[in-house]
Amino acid sequence: MASSMLKVEIYDPDVEIWESYEERLILFFQANEVEDDKKKVAILLSSMGAKGYGLLKNLVSPDKPSSKKFDEICGTLREYYNPKPPVLLERFRFYNYNQSSSTTIAEFLAELKRMTSTCNFGSFLKDALRDRFVCGIYDNNIQKKALVGRRFTNAG
Structure with a gap:
């Protein structure tokens, strides 16, 4: 299965809002029958690019991004890219x-x-x-x- 998997695009906040990217990630996981949370995290982290990974690393510090669950990572990035207005x-x-x-x-x-x-x-x-x-x-x-x-x- 892994050999036939397509690559996930790097997230670019200048092109797409986080919620849309997250929806596409979930669809990617469904299409490729990825159900394991650790595998979802690995796919996301390995495809987010150096800039995105560095940002996430700073946001979850002192923890490592790989120690987080997929939903936690998405929630952290959702809050960062679309903070709730006062x-x-x-x-x-x-x-x-x-x-x-x-x-x-x-x-x-x-x-x-x-x-x-x-x-x-x-x-x-x-x-x-x-x-x-x-x-x-x-x-x-x-x-x-x-x-x-x-x-x-x-x-x-």
């Missing part, structure tokens, strides 16, 4: 986002929903989304209707 910053962006005159209500709502994914609203999510939706509507007439209690069917 919740306060994401909420600031959310609360300051308003519908523009060229944006439809559906587009505005979709963008607000997308923005909530990094706001960590928890059980307050529906209220925050409703409040920002109503406060950020561009058309004053629609906004007034929403504020006086007329049911707005697209808001949820």
